[in-house]
Each structure stands twice: as C-alpha cells, then as structure tokens.
Amino acid sequence: MFRKDYLLRMMEEMTEAIGKAFTLRQQRKHTEALSELDELLRRQFGMNLSLLNSLPAEDVIEMFRFRGVIEVDNLQQAARLIEEEAYIYGEKARVEGIDDQEKQDSEDEGLIRLMKSLHFYLYALNHGANPKLLDAPERVQSILEQTKEYELPARTEKQLALYQEQHGRYDLAENSWYRVLRVGEGQLVNYREDVKAFYERLSKLEDGQLEQGGLPRQEVEEGLAELIR
Incomplete structure (x- = not known):
C-alpha cells in the first residue's frame, strides 16, 4: 500500500x-x-x-x-x-x-x-x-514511428527484439536481432549468442504459436542454420 x-x-x-x-x-x-x-x-x-x-x-x-x-x-x-x-x-x-x-x-x-x-x-x-502506469507501450510505438528513419543503437535494438518476442511478434523480433548483428558488428559486445538463444527459445514453442507470431518453424530452423554458418 x-x-x-x-x-x-x-x-x-x-x-x-x-x-x-x-x-x-x-x-x-x-x-x-x-x-x-x-x-x-x-x-x-x-x-x-x-x-x-x-x-x-x-x-x-x-x-x-x-x-x-x-x-x-x-x-x-x-x-x-x-x-x-x-x-x-x-x-x-x-x-x-x-x-x-x-x-x-x-x-x-x-x-x-x-x-x-x-x-x-x-x-x-x-x-x-x-x-499502464504511463501507457508505455503506446509511447514506445509513438517513438518508433518518429525514429523509423534512423538506426537505433545496438543495445536499444536488442531491447526492442526482446520486447517484440515478449509480445509474441517473433517475425519483428527476428528483424530486430538481425539489425542488432549488423549495427553491433565490430563492437566489443558480441550479440551472436543472444540471437542463437532467441532461435533456441522459439524452437521449444508449439507450431501454432510460431505461426501466430509470423515465424513458422521452418524459418526458425533456417535462421538458426544461417546464423551457425
């Protein structure tokens, strides 16, 4: 209280x-x-x-x-x-x-x-x-719209990927993770293990959940294979 x-x-x-x-x-x-x-x-x-x-x-x-x-x-x-x-x-x-x-x-x-x-x-x-405290999800969407022409820092793009995954938008999360890899290339932080962990988490989900999230199992498997290569 x-x-x-x-x-x-x-x-x-x-x-x-x-x-x-x-x-x-x-x-x-x-x-x-x-x-x-x-x-x-x-x-x-x-x-x-x-x-x-x-x-x-x-x-x-x-x-x-x-x-x-x-x-x-x-x-x-x-x-x-x-x-x-x-x-x-x-x-x-x-x-x-x-x-x-x-x-x-x-x-x-x-x-x-x-x-x-x-x-x-x-x-x-x-x-x-x-x-609900500050309508933060709506504010996130508004800021993303205002900054869509710019490249987010890798650390922020990582938080966005985790946020999209948390809300079941696996296709958008995957897009964010690949932007993380591109933006973070050459930096001291290596994000490849984070991306690998993302695919491994998705591989444990039911096919229906993956389909609903816009990332079918085949694409999950292909994404993980591509990352490993």
Missing part, C-alpha cells in the same frame, strides 16, 4: 510538471520548460537531466538499482521526462529566426534524447514495469 501511494504521488507530481513544461514549450520558453523537468528529476530521484544524458544508458539504469533490484517503474518515469525533454528540443528547432546550425543541433539533441527514452521504456517493460 505504501509503495502504491508513493508511486501515485510521484505520478501526480510528474503530470503537473509535464503539464507546466508543455505550456512553456507552447509559449517557446524552452529554458524554463527544461528547468521544470530538471527540478522534478532532482526532487524525485536526486539526479538532473544533464547527468542522465551524459552517461551511457546502462550506467543510468544502474542508478535506479535499490537493494539489488532495478526500480523499473521509476526508470520509466525518468524515460517520460527525457521524452518530454526531446520534444522541447524539437520545438526549439522549429523556432523561426535561428540559423541552420542551431536548428540542426536542436534536432540532433532531441533525437538523441528520444532514443534514450525509448531504451529506458523498453528495458523497464522487459523487466516487469507496469505498462
């Missing part, structure tokens, strides 16, 4: 802060809008936006570990703040009168933050976060 009340109180504060930030964004008071989000992040988690955006995603996730467990509902709230920050930068890029370089810089900053928020949403959902 205490934890539920705690989360509800945090959600109320977040809703209020994002509402204020949205109004300020509409008024093109971008600095004030960012300050509103930053203050909420400091108050709730003892962090700031600069810290969250300067650290690798994995390090930020570790900052939400408490007594050995990642507090994924808190993580998805941080994802929501970073998502809103991305929209502020996007709005800033559309302001008339700024030069092309400043416009490009704002667009880039917005895109980086949007992808980071996607990573946190996916990680949180893959590890048991409440999907």
